[in-house]
Amino acid sequence: MEPLLKIKDLHVDFLSYAGAAHALNGIDFELFPGEFLGLVGESGSGKSLTANSVLGLLPRKNAVIAKGSILFEGEELVGKSEREYQALRGKKISMVFQEPMNALNPAFKIGSQVTEILKLHQGVTAKKARTEAVRWLARVRIPHPEEIMNVYPFELSGGMRQRVLLAMALSCGSKLLLADEPTTALDVSIQAQILRLIRDTTDSLGTSVLLITHDLAVVAQTCQRVAVMYSGNIVESGPVSNVLRLPRHPYTKALLQALPHLDGPIKALQSIPGTVPNLLTPPSGCRFHPRCSVAEKRCQADRPKLLSVAENHYVACWRESHHV
Amino acid sequence: MNTSKFVAKRLGQLVLVLLGVTLVTFLVSHVVPGDPARMLIGQRADEQTLAAMRQALGLDKPVWIQYLNYLWGLIHGDLGTSIRTQRPVLNELLSFFPATVELTLFAMGFAVSIGILLGLLSATFRDTLTDHATRILAILGVSTPLFWLGLMALLLFYKYLGWLPGSGRLDPLINPPTHITGLYVVDSLISGDWIALKSSILHLVLPSLCLGYIQLATIARLVRASMIEVLELDYIKTASANGIPRSRIIYRHALRNALIPTVTIIGLTFGELLGGAILTETIFAWPGMGKFVVDSISFLDFPAIMGFTLVVATVYVLINMVVDLLYPLLDPQIKGVH
Numbered sequence: 001m002e003p004l005l006k007i008k009d010l011h012v013d014f015l016s017y018a019g020a021a022h023a024l025n026g027i028d029f030e031l032f033p034g035e036f037l038g039l040v041g042e043s044g045s046g047k048s049l050t051a052n053s054v055l056g057l058l059p060r061k062n063a064v065i066a067k068g069s070i071l072f073e074g075e076e077l078v079g080k081s082e083r084e085y086q087a088l089r090g091k092k093i094s095m096v097f098q099e100p101m102n103a104l105n106p107a108f109k110i111g112s113q114v115t116e117i118l119k120l121h122q123g124v125t126a127k128k129a130r131t132e133a134v135r136w137l138a139r140v141r142i143p144h145p146e147e148i149m150n151v152y153p154f155e156l157s158g159g160m161r162q163r164v165l166l167a168m169a170l171s172c173g174s175k176l177l178l179a180d181e182p183t184t185a186l187d188v189s190i191q192a193q194i195l196r197l198i199r200d201t202t203d204s205l206g207t208s209v210l211l212i213t214h215d216l217a218v219v220a221q222t223c224q225r226v227a228v229m230y231s232g233n234i235v236e237s238g239p240v241s242n243v244l245r246l247p248r249h250p251y252t253k254a255l256l257q258a259l260p261h262l263d264g265p266i267k268a269l270q271s272i273p274g275t276v277p278n279l280l281t282p283p284s285g286c287r288f289h290p291r292c293s294v295a296e297k298r299c300q301a302d303r304p305k306l307l308s309v310a311e312n313h314y315v316a317c318w319r320e321s322h323h324v
Numbered sequence: 325m326n327t328s329k330f331v332a333k334r335l336g337q338l339v340l341v342l343l344g345v346t347l348v349t350f351l352v353s354h355v356v357p358g359d360p361a362r363m364l365i366g367q368r369a370d371e372q373t374l375a376a377m378r379q380a381l382g383l384d385k386p387v388w389i390q391y392l393n394y395l396w397g398l399i400h401g402d403l404g405t406s407i408r409t410q411r412p413v414l415n416e417l418l419s420f421f422p423a424t425v426e427l428t429l430f431a432m433g434f435a436v437s438i439g440i441l442l443g444l445l446s447a448t449f450r451d452t453l454t455d456h457a458t459r460i461l462a463i464l465g466v467s468t469p470l471f472w473l474g475l476m477a478l479l480l481f482y483k484y485l486g487w488l489p490g491s492g493r494l495d496p497l498i499n500p501p502t503h504i505t506g507l508y509v510v511d512s513l514i515s516g517d518w519i520a521l522k523s524s525i526l527h528l529v530l531p532s533l534c535l536g537y538i539q540l541a542t543i544a545r546l547v548r549a550s551m552i553e554v555l556e557l558d559y560i561k562t563a564s565a566n567g568i569p570r571s572r573i574i575y576r577h578a579l580r581n582a583l584i585p586t587v588t589i590i591g592l593t594f595g596e597l598l599g600g601a602i603l604t605e606t607i608f609a610w611p612g613m614g615k616f617v618v619d620s621i622s623f624l625d626f627p628a629i630m631g632f633t634l635v636v637a638t639v640y641v642l643i644n645m646v647v648d649l650l651y652p653l654l655d656p657q658i659k660g661v662h
Contacts, residue, residue: 055565057561057564057565082570086567086568086569086570087567088567089564089565089566089567090565090566090567090568091567094565094566095565097558097561097562097565099558102557102558102559103558103559103561103562104559104562105559105562105563105577105580105581106559106581106655106656106657107580107581107654107655107656108580109656116568117566117567117568120567120568121567152656152657154656154657165562168562168566169565169566
């Protein structure tokens with residue numbers, strides 16, 4: 001099967017007075033039609049940056065795609081003009097963000113914000129757009145959608161706003177949904193509802209999802225495949241069951257050990273020593289080596305490639321794949 | 325609280341504000357050295373005539389009686405009699421009011437439209453040549469003294485280039501249009517008097533541009549700052565991610581929200597211009613309230629000065645009330661929160 005999204009050797013640099021920070025340091029992954037892929041990692045590992053690069057939403061002044069390619073439906077996105085991106089956004093690729101509280105324009109009613117996109121991308125009349133909008137609000141399980149059309153965002157809860165944003169993102173038939181920590185700002189009970197809603201809705205539409213999160217539990221609940229990011233690299237990827245149960249990369253292992261368990265003996269939480277590296281002066285070789293408990297000499301010298309260790313399971317670690 | 329209650333409350337506050345204003349103006353006018361009675365009858369009049377004049381003006385009574393008399397008159401719509409012209413202050417002010425309103429409206433129209441436009445340009449093309457040019461223009465605006473700007477404009481456009489008239493509201497040879505509103509532009513439009521229309525518009529150009537320039541600068545700077553702030557917000561990113569074109573994001577999604585703080589300033593500006601037209605009216609010999617009050621000041625015509633202050637204060641409070649009533653239309657979150 002042809003991948004819907006294929007990212008190859010993507011490098012994104014942030015330009016600052018202190019020099020260029022290599023925030024994405026050559027990442028590769030593929031996303032297939034209808035697939036639900038989780039992208040996990042610490043803050044600053046480059047998860048959101050990856051999603052923003054796909055949609056051409058990098059801050060124009062100081063971030064550049066230095067190298068690499070982003071293929072969507074076989075079409076190169078890197079180097080597209082703002083106008084070309086506009087035609088893609090909301091229509092073929094959509095995005096929902098972390099903060100539903102501020103993601104809707106406070107000055108306009110819900111109805112006006114949902115119909116605006118429908119009118120823009122589908123060229124339908126105002127009346128048709130309204131019926132469509134109500135249908136979409138109902139589809140994301142908003143009660144009394146007709147009434148919700150006439151309220152302002154501040155009158156809705158965070159969960160309701162995220163539903164509205166999801167309806168907006170999916171309403172024009174996007175094939176790819178980039179969900180950037182869509183539930184992080186919501187409380188736990190609402191989180192599960194929204195995740196289920198995203199999964200059910202995209203399932204029935206056949207939309208692929210790239211779910212960005214730092215929460216491994218969320219990945220376990222919703223994703224089929226997962227890619228783990230560390231400091232601008234993908235260090236491990238594969239089916240969720242493999243990666244979470246039989247992690248191969250020392251970073252993934254350490255992340256999983258840092259999770260609290262409700263069952264089993266009570267013990268102090270394990271944390272990963274050290275901090276996320278400074279992107280202006282990243283460690284040589286494998287960027288994880290200063291924090292890695294099993295690092296060897298060559299981990300300092302050379303960067304390991306992402307190589308297969310089992311079916312569909314890839315790891316970038318000298319100790320795992322390369323000596324096979 | 326509903327709108328009518330809000331208006332009633334504000335009108336109640338207006339009464340208090342005006343009471344305060346009368347107290348201050350009254351006290352100030354009685355502390356300032358100078359005797360209006362003496363001004364009126366001249367330096368050579370004898371003591372007897374002076375005493376008679378003081379009695380006629382009510383200046384012989386204790387100050388607090390004078391103040392109560394003044395308030396009593398105000399309640400009955402009597403702002404006193406102008407010492408200089410010997411006519412009721414209210415009539416005088418009413419006859420000069422339209423000229424000032426017309427000048428202020430034109431200055432405001434200029435300042436608001438161009439100010440918002442420049443602010444938008446500046447924010448959209450942030451840190452480019454357009455932005456720098458606009459900001460320099462704005463800084464010049466807030467730092468140029470009005471009297472200097474007015475004189476330079478007169479020298480250039482009236483004296484040397486001769487493109488625009490330099491004083492008054494109309495050419496002396498043209499009859500004013502039929503009095504309907506007192507605004508010459510409106511009146512001549514209504515009565516179809518095209519000659520008076522052209523002349524009155526030409527006469528408005530220099531004074532209203534000079535008067536509006538400072539406010540234009542303030543508005544441009546404010547719009548720039550709030551646009552830049554709004555453009556960084558999450559909902560702008562949502563709009564971008566949904567494929568809404570940048571131009572539409574700017575003029576629909578961002579501007580609408582950036583205008584909320586601007587409306588406050590526009591309201592204050594209007595009041596400021598009404599009261600602040602004094603310099604402009606003097607430079608351009610514009611027969612408005614400002615010119616009237618300057619003439620009154622040089623004559624120590626206290627009833628006239630106090631009347632003018634009262635009118636400006638009233639307009640100020642009323643405009644701020646209108647601004648507060650406008651907020652819910654711009655920002656739905658304020659609805660019913662007054």
